[in-house]
Amino acid sequence: MRAVQYDRFGPPEVLRVAEVAEPRPGPGEVLVEVHAASVDAGETAFRAGRMRGLTRAAFPRGVGGDFAGRVAAVGPGVRGRQVGEGVWGVMPHFTFGAIADYVAVPEERLAAAPGNLSLLEAAALPVSGTTALTALTDKARLAPGERLLVRGATGGVGSVAVQFGKALGAHVTALAGARNLDWIRELGADTALDYRTTRPQDLGRFDVVVDVVGTDLGAYQARLDRRGRMVALAFDPDRMVLSMLGTGLRAALRPRRIKLFSNNPSAERLAELTRSAEKGDVRPVIHAVLPMDGIAEAHRGLEAGGVRGKYVVDMGRA
Numbered sequence: 001m002r003a004v005q006y007d008r009f010g011p012p013e014v015l016r017v018a019e020v021a022e023p024r025p026g027p028g029e030v031l032v033e034v035h036a037a038s039v040d041a042g043e044t045a046f047r048a049g050r051m052r053g054l055t056r057a058a059f060p061r062g063v064g065g066d067f068a069g070r071v072a073a074v075g076p077g078v079r080g081r082q083v084g085e086g087v088w089g090v091m092p093h094f095t096f097g098a099i100a101d102y103v104a105v106p107e108e109r110l111a112a113a114p115g116n117l118s119l120l121e122a123a124a125l126p127v128s129g130t131t132a133l134t135a136l137t138d139k140a141r142l143a144p145g146e147r148l149l150v151r152g153a154t155g156g157v158g159s160v161a162v163q164f165g166k167a168l169g170a171h172v173t174a175l176a177g178a179r180n181l182d183w184i185r186e187l188g189a190d191t192a193l194d195y196r197t198t199r200p201q202d203l204g205r206f207d208v209v210v211d212v213v214g215t216d217l218g219a220y221q222a223r224l225d226r227r228g229r230m231v232a233l234a235f236d237p238d239r240m241v242l243s244m245l246g247t248g249l250r251a252a253l254r255p256r257r258i259k260l261f262s263n264n265p266s267a268e269r270l271a272e273l274t275r276s277a278e279k280g281d282v283r284p285v286i287h288a289v290l291p292m293d294g295i296a297e298a299h300r301g302l303e304a305g306g307v308r309g310k311y312v313v314d315m316g317r318a
């Protein structure tokens with residue numbers, strides 16, 4: 001089967017389509033014929049080698065954290081999935097490799113795909129959707145009528161956080177690039193501001209801040225109301241280790257105020273996302289659909305910025 005891999009750290013061009021053995025589902029695992037998978041913006045830092053020393057995975061490395069497809073086979077002990085069923089899911093925590101013709105994953109990394117979306121559309125949502133949902137519900141406990149600031153609002157996670165924020169009844173302020181302000185309002189933001197010209201001190205007060213940027217966290221933390229909560233989802237890409245230590249310390253010192261987590265959704269969280277998509281609370285936002293050998297173009301696009309939602313890789317099965 002085909003799988004996108006890389007053999008050394010470097011620019012997007014290190015990514016290549018390789019021929020590899022098809023995985024076999026072990027006990028409790030499901031083999032999924034992948035129809036589409038999203039491109040993870042966070043992985044550009046792994047590929048470039050900015051996370052080296054922090055991760056142990058050996059080369060060749062796979063890419064892609066989520067997928068939508070059909071069950072091709074089930075391993076011993078799998079009870080809840082049928083061959084042929086449409087599913088979506090996430091790779092096991094801290095592993096990648098969804099941009100491939102097949103993946104074998106534990107049953108609990110899957111849920112039924114939403115009935116109202118094609119598998120191609122659905123592929124944009126599992127990681128972004130579960131991250132945004134966990135951030136706003138479990139971590140921030142966003143309540144109707146609260147003021148939510150989404151920093152990094154037009155990217156993969158932000159564009160879903162804006163939609164969930166609206167669905168949960170919040171007043172949503174989006175910080176985004178100038179050319180995407182009208183677009184993010186159409187997606188549901190009540191207020192949209194250009195992040196390049198809006199200083200943190202120009203902003204009002206917020207009950208919840210969701211940050212997917214990772215820089216200047218102190219200045220945005222200062223915009224929180226007395227009972228405000230900030231969910232910090234990203235680290236400063238230029239000072240990764242320092243930023244991890246700084247944000248970790250902030251969260252440890254003020255655990256009610258600063259929330260930090262690494263998305264590791266349960267099957268129930270994925271099923272909740274399925275219900276939200278079917279209800280129309282959230283819809284996939286797809287910047288562009290590319291074939292597997294377009295992966296370098298997607299990484300270049302993510303590094304250049306201005307992306308609306310997600311790049312999706314189509315395995316060409318339709």
Ligand SMILES: NC(=O)c1ccc[n+]([C@@H]2O[C@H](COP(=O)([O-])OP(=O)(O)OC[C@H]3O[C@@H](n4cnc5c(N)ncnc54)[C@H](OP(=O)(O)O)[C@@H]3O)[C@@H](O)[C@H]2O)c1
Pocket residue numbers: 040041042043127128131151152153154155156157158175176177180195212213215232233234235261262263264302304305306307309
């Ligand atoms: N903790 C977790 O479990 C978790 C889960 C998923 C993702 N993440 C992390 O979250 C980050 C974002 O992921 P993503 O998929 O949403 O990435 P993305 O699609 O690249 O989105 C990032 C967004 O941030 C915006 N941005 C960049 N600099 C900004 C600034 N100074 N102020 C305001 N906005 C700014 C970008 O806008 P422009 O492109 O217009 O500049 C873009 O819309 C990554 O670091 C990823 O690793 C963490």
